[in-house]
Amino acid sequence: MLAIYKKEMRSYFINPVGYVFLGVFLTIAAGLCTYTTLQSRSYDTASFFYLMILVMIIIIPLLTMRTFAEERKMRTEQMLLTAPVSITGMVLGKFFAALSLFGGALLASCVNLIPLYIMGARDRALEESSIPVGPSTPEIIGQFLGVLFIGAVFIAIGVFVSALTENQLSAAVITIGVLALMLVLNVLNSIGSEEAGTRLINNYAVRYVIDWISVVSRYDYFRAGYLDWSAMLYYCSLVFVFLFLTVRIYERRRWA
Amino acid sequence: MIKISHLVKNYGSFCAVDDISFEVAKGEIVGFLGPNGAGKSTTMNMLTGYLSSTAGSIKVGGVDVLDDPLNAKRLIGYLPEQPPLYPDMTVEEYLNFAYDLKGCKLDRAKHLGEICDVVKIGDVQKRLIKNLSKGYKQRVGIAQALVGNPPVIIFDEPTIGLDPKQIIEIRNLIRTLGREHTVILSTHILGEVQAVCDRIVIINKGKIVADELTENISRAVENTRRFNVKISGPQREVLAMLRNMSGICYAEVLAARDGDAYTYMIESDVGVDIRKKLFFTLAEKKWPMIGMEALGMSIEDIFIAVVDKSGGERQPAERKKSRSIEAGRAAAEKEMADQIIEKTAREAENAPAEEESAPEGKYYEDYTPASDSFRADGGDKE
Numbered sequence: 001m002l003a004i005y006k007k008e009m010r011s012y013f014i015n016p017v018g019y020v021f022l023g024v025f026l027t028i029a030a031g032l033c034t035y036t037t038l039q040s041r042s043y044d045t046a047s048f049f050y051l052m053i054l055v056m057i058i059i060i061p062l063l064t065m066r067t068f069a070e071e072r073k074m075r076t077e078q079m080l081l082t083a084p085v086s087i088t089g090m091v092l093g094k095f096f097a098a099l100s101l102f103g104g105a106l107l108a109s110c111v112n113l114i115p116l117y118i119m120g121a122r123d124r125a126l127e128e129s130s131i132p133v134g135p136s137t138p139e140i141i142g143q144f145l146g147v148l149f150i151g152a153v154f155i156a157i158g159v160f161v162s163a164l165t166e167n168q169l170s171a172a173v174i175t176i177g178v179l180a181l182m183l184v185l186n187v188l189n190s191i192g193s194e195e196a197g198t199r200l201i202n203n204y205a206v207r208y209v210i211d212w213i214s215v216v217s218r219y220d221y222f223r224a225g226y227l228d229w230s231a232m233l234y235y236c237s238l239v240f241v242f243l244f245l246t247v248r249i250y251e252r253r254r255w256a
Numbered sequence: 257m258i259k260i261s262h263l264v265k266n267y268g269s270f271c272a273v274d275d276i277s278f279e280v281a282k283g284e285i286v287g288f289l290g291p292n293g294a295g296k297s298t299t300m301n302m303l304t305g306y307l308s309s310t311a312g313s314i315k316v317g318g319v320d321v322l323d324d325p326l327n328a329k330r331l332i333g334y335l336p337e338q339p340p341l342y343p344d345m346t347v348e349e350y351l352n353f354a355y356d357l358k359g360c361k362l363d364r365a366k367h368l369g370e371i372c373d374v375v376k377i378g379d380v381q382k383r384l385i386k387n388l389s390k391g392y393k394q395r396v397g398i399a400q401a402l403v404g405n406p407p408v409i410i411f412d413e414p415t416i417g418l419d420p421k422q423i424i425e426i427r428n429l430i431r432t433l434g435r436e437h438t439v440i441l442s443t444h445i446l447g448e449v450q451a452v453c454d455r456i457v458i459i460n461k462g463k464i465v466a467d468e469l470t471e472n473i474s475r476a477v478e479n480t481r482r483f484n485v486k487i488s489g490p491q492r493e494v495l496a497m498l499r500n501m502s503g504i505c506y507a508e509v510l511a512a513r514d515g516d517a518y519t520y521m522i523e524s525d526v527g528v529d530i531r532k533k534l535f536f537t538l539a540e541k542k543w544p545m546i547g548m549e550a551l552g553m554s555i556e557d558i559f560i561a562v563v564d565k566s567g568g569e570r571q572p573a574e575r576k577k578s579r580s581i582e583a584g585r586a587a588a589e590k591e592m593a594d595q596i597i598e599k600t601a602r603e604a605e606n607a608p609a610e611e612e613s614a615p616e617g618k619y620y621e622d623y624t625p626a627s628d629s630f631r632a633d634g635g636d637k638e
Binding site: 010080081 | 329330
């Protein structure tokens with residue numbers, strides 16, 4: 001598993017993929033951060049992290065599309081599958097490699113928050129007010145963790161889709177489709193207002209279920225800086241389910 | 257070392273491998289032959305744990321490939337039909353990856369250095385695999401299979417894309433490996449099998465149709481009673497003499513003519529070596545014999561005959577070829593094919609129904625590389 005992890009990490013950086021991912025991710029993150037905080041004179045980082053989730057829908061598939069699709073196309077999976085490595089080890093190696101790159105990128109994008117702290121310190125010195133000014137570190141940590149977990153779920157889904165096909169492009173497109181669908185569900189759920197009776201989905205039970213399974217709506221607590229254990233458990237379970245399915249796909253292919 | 261019993265593989269309703277059983281002893285080099293689509297690669301993929309079998313069992317060094325895949329795979333080095341290379345890696349990175357992947361415990365630099373020497377890729381170590389020529393890629397694939405010095409090495413068509421000199425080198429390498437390792441080799445090139453393998457297994461339509469020692473087949477190939485003799489002399493008299501000579505049961509003139517010399521095809525009686533007697537008789541008559549060629553069957557002929565016999569479709573070109581060689585030989589091929597097929601069928605019947613409880617004590621536990629050096633056992637190479 002470690003060998004595969006190392007190889008994956010290396011291949012992100014001997015291919016353009018890793019650089020493209022980092023470049024796009026960091027550029028967008030910097031832009032969004034500037035726009036949502038400095039530009040709008042706010043210390044609230046919630047919308048920055050929330051928008052990053054939307055961005056992840058497009059760029060995480062960049063990271064995951066090649067994981068299995070390429071191995072299959074190049075027939076290199078034959079080497080992995082005939083080596084003394086379990087399929088689980090292989091899947092985990094690839095998953096953690098993608099997760100580390102994503103986590104690293106997310107961590108690096110937190111550099112954008114440093115100006116907020118500097119400005120916060122200045123404002124505090126100026127105003128002497130009793131209301132704390134400046135960004136809230138606990139909130140940022142909560143939001144960061146929430147986004148990291150959601151990223152892990154997205155990566156697991158991407159890895160799973162990549163194992164289904166041998167074409168990288170279709171792996172990316174399908175992954176984007178699946179991730180977008182998850183978001184759209186969430187949006188549909190919140191369209192309209194209760195008072196005006198313009199809810200798109202009127203049935204409370206349906207809305208409840210959608211809300212329950214929605215990856216994004218579970219992010220709400222993180223947004224406020226809470227560590228929502230049930231949500232973490234939910235995200236971990238989703239990761240587990242999709243990685244498990246990936247392993248099963250490989251098992252099934254052997255038996256086909 | 258390798259024990260395959262009653263192996264079956266179905267792809268849906270298509271049966272790719274149909275009840276195959278054979279064993280390979282330690283240090284044996286087995287050639288695995290068969291026409292396209294015979295099930296060679298499927299069998300190899302099952303052997304290496306890439307595919308699973310529908311029924312039957314495969315044991316490598318006493319370890320069942322399905323029960324304990326990791327330990328079984330540890331014993332096998334595999335070069336698939338298409339070498340599994342990462343084009344974006346350099347050769348060095350790739351071999352290091354193979355080393356990590358297989359969890360080797362040997363001295364890394366020394367071991368990889370030796371492998372590079374053996375397959376002669378030392379000079380391209382720093383180059384990207386995608387920029388290598390086909391022959392080099394193939395050799396990097398072979399190198400990958402050798403990493404970790406596994407006791408069983410399986411090559412699926414190893415010499416494809418190599419130039420003749422490299423082919424000879426690789427054959428020598430395989431022969432060297434055969435001293436310490438068990439090698440299974442699949443190939444279309446029959447001469448290769450003859451040159452390298454101790455034993456030949458021919459498979460067709462998912463069934464083993466022949467399983468013979470190469471020696472026996474070679475003997476059959478050489479052991480012939482037919483000759484083409486080129487004799488300079490009056491055609492009719494020579495023919496009459498040949499027909500009347502004791503020990504010759506059949507003679508005819510072939511069309512080929514060379515000056516006043518004609519070519520005669522003769523067949524001797526069983527168990528008689530006619531060649532010396534013929535020479536002296538002709539010398540006496542002052543009809544110089546200017547050429548003699550034994551009409552042995554080539555291994556190709558036997559292969560075609562065996563595959564043909566077992567129900568394969570003979571390609572028109574092959575039919576034409578074996579016809580044009582000479583009519584009488586078809587009978588001999590058939591005979592040979594019959595013998596081989598019968599023998600194999602008999603052995604298959606006698607194969608144990610289910611593997612008798614193999615001696616406990618797993619092989620991989622005792623396995624310590626006798627030498628972690630290829631050079632040590634490759635001393636007399638070239």
